[in-house]
Amino acid sequence: MQTVDAIIHAGFIIPVQPLNHILTQHSLVIHQxxxxxxxxxxxxxxxxxxDNTQERLEHVIIPGLINAHTHSPMSLFRGLADDLALxxxxxxxxxxxxxxxxxxxxxxxxxELAIAEMLRSGTTCFNxxxxxxxxxxxxxxxxxxxxxxxxxxxxxxxxxxxxxxTYFNKAGQLIQQYQSHPLxxxxxxxxxxxxxxxxxxxxxxxxxxxxxLPIHIHMHETxxxxxxxxxxxxxxxxxxxxxxxxxxxxxxxxxxxxxxDSDIQLLGTHNAHVVHCPKSNLKLASGFAPIQQLxxxxxxxxxGTDGAASNNSLDLFSEMQTAALLAKAxxxxxxxxxxxxxxxxxxxxxxKALGIDHITGSLETNKAADLAIIHLNNIESxxxxxxxxxxxxxxxxxxxxxxxxxxxxxxxxKKLTLINEQQLCNTIKxxxxxISKDL
Amino acid sequence: MQTVDAIIHAGFIIPVQPLNHILTQHSLVIHQxxxxxxxxxxxxxxxxxxDNTQERLEHVIIPGLINAHTHSPMSLFRGLADDLALxxxxxxxxxxxxxxxxxxxxxxxxxELAIAEMLRSGTTCFNxxxxxxxxxxxxxxxxxxxxxxxxxxxxxxxxxxxxxxTYFNKAGQLIQQYQSHPLxxxxxxxxxxxxxxxxxxxxxxxxxxxxxLPIHIHMHETxxxxxxxxxxxxxxxxxxxxxxxxxxxxxxxxxxxxxxDSDIQLLGTHNAHVVHCPKSNLKLASGFAPIQQLxxxxxxxxxGTDGAASNNSLDLFSEMQTAALLAKAxxxxxxxxxxxxxxxxxxxxxxKALGIDHITGSLETNKAADLAIIHLNNIESxxxxxxxxxxxxxxxxxxxxxxxxxxxxxxxxKKLTLINEQQLCNTIKxxxxxISKDL
Numbered sequence: 001m002q003t004v005d006a007i008i009h010a011g012f013i014i015p016v017q018p019l020n021h022i023l024t025q026h027s028l029v030i031h032q033x034x035x036x037x038x039x040x041x042x043x044x045x046x047x048x049x050x051d052n053t054q055e056r057l058e059h060v061i062i063p064g065l066i067n068a069h070t071h072s073p074m075s076l077f078r079g080l081a082d083d084l085a086l087x088x089x090x091x092x093x094x095x096x097x098x099x100x101x102x103x104x105x106x107x108x109x110x111x112e113l114a115i116a117e118m119l120r121s122g123t124t125c126f127n128x129x130x131x132x133x134x135x136x137x138x139x140x141x142x143x144x145x146x147x148x149x150x151x152x153x154x155x156x157x158x159x160x161x162x163x164x165x166t167y168f169n170k171a172g173q174l175i176q177q178y179q180s181h182p183l184x185x186x187x188x189x190x191x192x193x194x195x196x197x198x199x200x201x202x203x204x205x206x207x208x209x210x211x212x213l214p215i216h217i218h219m220h221e222t223x224x225x226x227x228x229x230x231x232x233x234x235x236x237x238x239x240x241x242x243x244x245x246x247x248x249x250x251x252x253x254x255x256x257x258x259x260x261d262s263d264i265q266l267l268g269t270h271n272a273h274v275v276h277c278p279k280s281n282l283k284l285a286s287g288f289a290p291i292q293q294l295x296x297x298x299x300x301x302x303x304g305t306d307g308a309a310s311n312n313s314l315d316l317f318s319e320m321q322t323a324a325l326l327a328k329a330x331x332x333x334x335x336x337x338x339x340x341x342x343x344x345x346x347x348x349x350x351x352k353a354l355g356i357d358h359i360t361g362s363l364e365t366n367k368a369a370d371l372a373i374i375h376l377n378n379i380e381s382x383x384x385x386x387x388x389x390x391x392x393x394x395x396x397x398x399x400x401x402x403x404x405x406x407x408x409x410x411x412x413x414k415k416l417t418l419i420n421e422q423q424l425c426n427t428i429k430x431x432x433x434x435i436s437k438d439l
Numbered sequence: 440m441q442t443v444d445a446i447i448h449a450g451f452i453i454p455v456q457p458l459n460h461i462l463t464q465h466s467l468v469i470h471q472x473x474x475x476x477x478x479x480x481x482x483x484x485x486x487x488x489x490d491n492t493q494e495r496l497e498h499v500i501i502p503g504l505i506n507a508h509t510h511s512p513m514s515l516f517r518g519l520a521d522d523l524a525l526x527x528x529x530x531x532x533x534x535x536x537x538x539x540x541x542x543x544x545x546x547x548x549x550x551e552l553a554i555a556e557m558l559r560s561g562t563t564c565f566n567x568x569x570x571x572x573x574x575x576x577x578x579x580x581x582x583x584x585x586x587x588x589x590x591x592x593x594x595x596x597x598x599x600x601x602x603x604x605t606y607f608n609k610a611g612q613l614i615q616q617y618q619s620h621p622l623x624x625x626x627x628x629x630x631x632x633x634x635x636x637x638x639x640x641x642x643x644x645x646x647x648x649x650x651x652l653p654i655h656i657h658m659h660e661t662x663x664x665x666x667x668x669x670x671x672x673x674x675x676x677x678x679x680x681x682x683x684x685x686x687x688x689x690x691x692x693x694x695x696x697x698x699x700d701s702d703i704q705l706l707g708t709h710n711a712h713v714v715h716c717p718k719s720n721l722k723l724a725s726g727f728a729p730i731q732q733l734x735x736x737x738x739x740x741x742x743g744t745d746g747a748a749s750n751n752s753l754d755l756f757s758e759m760q761t762a763a764l765l766a767k768a769x770x771x772x773x774x775x776x777x778x779x780x781x782x783x784x785x786x787x788x789x790x791k792a793l794g795i796d797h798i799t800g801s802l803e804t805n806k807a808a809d810l811a812i813i814h815l816n817n818i819e820s821x822x823x824x825x826x827x828x829x830x831x832x833x834x835x836x837x838x839x840x841x842x843x844x845x846x847x848x849x850x851x852x853k854k855l856t857l858i859n860e861q862q863l864c865n866t867i868k869x870x871x872x873x874i875s876k877d878l
Contacts, residue, residue: 078821079828083777116818282764283832285773312832313819322761325721334724338522379555380752380836382517382864383871385878389518393722393751397819398837425821432822439824 005407006030006052006369009041011376012060012387016347017362020340022387028061030369033182033407038363058377059401060387062343063362064124064146064370065316066350068275069216069254069304071130073102073110075117076431077309080439086222086284094309101435102159107132109427111139116419117314119145121397122372124405127252127275127304127354129189129216131160134174137184143418144408146370148354150189150216151175153204155196164200168207175211183406185356187214187252193237194225201244214250214355217241220263221255221286238263247272252353254304255280256294257287264290268297273353276345278322280306291323292331295341302350303342317397320346324392339392373402444846445469445491445808448480450815451499451826455786456801459779461826467500469808472621472846477802497816498840499826501782502801503563503585503809504755505789507714508655508693508743510569512541512549514556515870516748519878525661525723533748540874541598546571548866550578555858556753558584560836561811563844566691566714566743566793568628568655570599573613576623582857583847585809587793589628589655590614592643594635603639607646614650622845624795626653626691632676633664640683653689653794656680659702660694660725677702686711691792693743694719695733696726703729707736712792715784717761719745730762731770734780741789742781756836759785763831778831812841 007030013023015038027044029037037048081093107130118126125146128136137149151171152160161167171188178184188208190196196204208215220226220237229237239262241247249271256267256274267274276289294301303323305314320342327337351361360370374395375381381390381399403411410417446469452462454477466483468476476487520532546569557565564585567575576588590610591599600606610627617623627647629635635643647654658676659665668676678701680686688710695706695713706713715728733740742762744753759781766776790800799809813834814820820829820838842850849856 076822078833079824080822082825082828082832083774085773089773113818113821120818279764282768283773285767285771285775287768287771308833312828313835315819315835318757318760321757322764325718325761328724329721329726332724332726334524334528334722335522336724377864379552379559379860379864379867380754382552382867383515383519383874385518385871385875386521389521389751393521394518394747396752396754396835396837398835421818425816425818428818428821432824435822436824 001049002047004029004031004036004048004050006054007044007048007050008054008056008061008373009044010056010061010373011058013038013363014060014062014343014388015363016063016344017364019344020388028363028371030407033368035363035365035367035369037365056373056402059373059375060391061363061371061373062391063347063360064372064403064405065122065346066302066354066361067118067123067126067305067314067316068302068350068353069277069306070114070126070128070314071307072114072126072128072136073107073130073132074307074309075114075314076106076110076428076435078312080309080435082312097435099159100438102132104132104135106431107135108139109431111136112143112419112424113428114308114314115140115143115145116416116421116424119403119411119416120400121315121317122374122400122403123314123316124370124372124403125350125360127187127216131158134170137174137178140184141181144405144410146183146360146405148185148187148214149174149178150187152189153196153200154191155200168203171207175213185354186211187216189216192218193229193240198244201241201246205244205246208250212250214252215246216252217254219253219256220258223258223287226258236263238266242266250355255286255289257281257289259290264294264297264299267294267299273300273302275302275304275353276323277304277306278326279319280310284310288326288330290330291327292336300349300352301345302353303346315397316346317395320392339389342392343388369404369407371402371404372400375399375401440488441486443468443470443475443487443489445493446483446487446489447493447495447500447812448483449495449500450497452477452802453499453501453782453827454802455502455783456803458783459827467802467810469846472807474802474804474806474808476804495812495841498812498814499830500802500810500812501830502786503799503811503842503844504561504785505741505793505800506557506562506565506744506753506755507741507789507792508716508745509553509565509567509753510746511553511565511567511575512546512569512571513746513748514553514753515545515549515867515874517751519748519874536874538598539877541571543571543574545870546574547578548870550575551582551858551863552867553747553753554579554582554584555855555860555863558842558850558855559839560754560756561813561839561842562753562755563809563811563842564789564799566626566655570597573609576613576617579623580620583844583849585622585799585844587624587626587653588613588617589626591628592635592639593630594639607642610646614652624793625650626655628655631657632668632679637683640680640685644683644685647689651689653691654685655691656693658692658695659697662697662726665697675702677705681705689794694725694728696720696728698729703733703736703738706733706738712739712741714741714743714792715762716743716745717765718758719749722749727765727769729769730766731775739788739791740784741792742785754836755785756834759831778828781831782827808843808846810841810843811839814838814840
């Protein structure tokens, strides 16, 4: 008998790799942060023992979900301004609120709120895109969460940096700081093609090449962005960035709504990644991303929630469901984006996009023990013919009972282990009261 | 001091009528099944007393949600077959399963499962469209739920009736039986234009006119249906039914995806109702209904989940959110279908469609005490700038704590009061095991 850190006996385990595979009455063995074994429970009982053995017999274990695009601190703006035209929303609500409120304390509180929400809904890793990356990384580290933190860049001043030198310096320092962190990796996060000049893109590229980091950027979100780029640069945004040398297997193209065949081909031939944010794209009326076409052309498509100011939640279950449903209507085929594919988008494809699929994204021996556990024995999940279908089409984030990151249980039977929920709610209400006074 | 049946002190009350109205720290007074008063809590304490006084201070009270189109017993087919082309799904899964399994016992179990799920997610009334209406009505009555039960008709035999005479006889008898029922009203429910002949539509109309009942029917769900009708009848389905005299203020046109301007005008000028089922329309790749255009043209639009075999849940919170998000992208405007309008679709507009808006659909004195209560003091609902936005864009059915129908509390602090959840789950698993054997 081998003594291990933890054992979870589960009703079902869905490893995601291979696709569409469902193990019943299996156990997952965790040791030193990693998955040591996945085997039938009966066999497990004769091979392993642990002081921390948990029974989740009415549950399914899946790889922890990966939110491949978000702006964590914006959780403090959840529901601040909805149902508005994009420029009204930005000019009269979001940008003034950011200008007024985004201080280090605001960023810290918003990040903790976002991480709490993500952990409670089975997300174990997020891809962050926001100023004040240093504070976001610090909170992420403190709370034991996995993340890819973007070194933010935009041609305009924010409360975090007044000029491009400061942005690049801050990004460079953060990259150094987290170079050997066990859970936090870095990306370069230029804002968007319309807000970053060619010269600054070249510096982003240089930084990305030096450290072999992903470039994480909003691309082709609105039709306007594409037509404007054609006017200004005589090139579509992806074409322009390709000319600058940015499009490669570490390029993460977020949104990617307004793509023509040449864009899709460009992404495909360069093995670039797309992050689909269906709920944000609907809410801001950005449009319908051609997801099934991207998949058919071999592009790796991951899923993101975007920020809570334009969603208004960081719930990848809802995002998976919306993605799977929407793809069918958009491609006029009910066989488009089947459940297993949607689950892969929210897990392994996210890990691939972030360049960490050797570490996480599927339940395989020697990968990190990044897990979400979901209760399936309730009125809304019955009858249970196919757990994968149930996860995508009938599961609600409130059914998540446990979340583990690198072998550490951050949600235990619905309770956050490192975050004091009541204290966090109180902190958020103080911010709510302050910010409300302006409304 | 007046003694009343029940008093609920609430953080917020959203009456829906008038639109966009939010009352804070108010109380709702229930007596003899109806709303006796809605007033500031302080005032309430000096005017009313009750042995049943409940504090829901971190909560919002809204009118009970109205599911304006569903097939309750199909809950037993939840997740039976997904990601399939429509004809494959119907011919190889749903129809054979219905033929094999739909017995009175199946209908009773499926209906109880559906009602349990609806009550747990704040739904207090549903508009039913399925064979075996008599059994569905009986279970509905037993469980204290409000419903409009359709007297089902189709030109083909089902396990419920072998020929048209039997269908019409059964509908006629049921109408008589429920004529003075306090919670159950009836409708005539012909299946669809492609499955009912002109002569049979005339008999449906006759029955509807005699008893002044709504006609509840699937319309313009697929493009194919419209082109086929043009070939066969030289008229679009709505046009054909209008020629037969069916389109009036009691006509409930479900789905209504493929509408042209003439269809929309027809619905508008006859004060007919549309039931939008966005998630079903996406999942079956039916298409995108022109909801904002219908609203702009004055058509009353309600919300439905469709059956759990094509959704796969009976969750109007998810449906409201999907409707509000989708309408923005479809109409290319982020100001389309704002939150308050989506909430009205799921409440008062449903009541209007069913012809019971004098009884339910909004929180007003003398209307029935049909309520849903939602907890808003949790990580996912904070910060709370606007409770209506939060309900539509950031609320999850699991936040529903209480559901009242006609002054009877059917969900009390997340516990069903008339349904034994464990027993129901066990019953459903017996069905699951039987049906699984065929898969």
